[in-house]
Amino acid sequence: MSADANHTAPRFVLQMNRPIQVKPADSEGRGEDRKLFVGMLGKQQSEDDVRRLFEPFGQIEECTILRGPDGASKGCAFVKYGSHGEAQAAINSLHGSQTMPGASSSLVVKFADTDKERTLRRMHQMAGQLGIFNPMTIQFGAYGAYTQAIMQQQAALMAAAQGTCLNPMAAIAAAQMQQMAAFNVSGLVAAPMTPSSGTSTPPGISTAPVPSIATPIGVNGFSPLPPQTNGQPASETIYTNGIHPYPAYPAAYAPISQAFPQQAPIIPQQQREGPEGCNLFIYHLPQEFGDAELMQMFLPFGNVISAKVFVDRATNQSKCFGFVSFDNPTSAQAAIQAMNGFQIGMKRLKVQLKRPKDANRPY
């Protein structure tokens, strides 16, 4: 009521004799409004170089050069400041201010994409691949309307996909088909990740042949399964060609609705985490995967006591990562072996043990 409700205040921090004690205003989410994307860096510039460049404008909380799987710089970086103001100051002073050696144009300094923008970018990419959007419809001045249009399109597509292939696992199936087709062409057969028996090729450095996807069909399940060319159901094709990653997989297709009459088929997730060593963290899930699909995917490896996909509460979009808990560590390990690095579409699943909560307690 009174005029002094200064609800935006805590962003600014007076530096007395204490270093930084930035109380993040809860409106700032994960601090994306103080995170910068820096482009047009020289490929040889290191984090330290970038730090030196950005230091004068504020307290740098994080500085990361983006690198490819081979470790080569992509010529861009993220820099996170303690406050929005500092980030803005850096933009004002540095953007376009100089051209780094080897860069093709002057330095780019801007706020990094927010979650929403990132999602949009993804959609846009997908849409481009599928040739859905007419570029003419893009109006740069109408960001809001554009966003909305995309969302609607997306919703329609999802609905269509759901209607066409009732089993959401068809998304994987379709993606796998592409993968197989590509491998056939190159004459190579690749398991998801070389079983770590002796050879230890870290996922990042793995030189697994990842052929460019030639057939722009069915990416992420947005179109029905490819036509059955040889009289065989598509899903059968996948599992009868002898190179499926884990033999138990077809079990995932078994109806799970054979619940006992007196028991609800869906058990409320009360205690979601399993014992230590039984909880998996999974990243690079297909966008359209929900809890159910995640669970389906890991059922073949054991008793899944919970499966949770993280969802952006604002947009209801999956954040493409989640958790799966088994009731025993062996199943968890089996799942990691089989599914880590498993390629879906153009991404590879990252499947690893969830970090224990009390890892490296400082005390």
Add this chain to the structure above:
DNA sequence: GTTGAGCGTT
């Protein structure tokens, strides 16, 4: 000619 990794959420 570009936007990482991420660890059970309000």
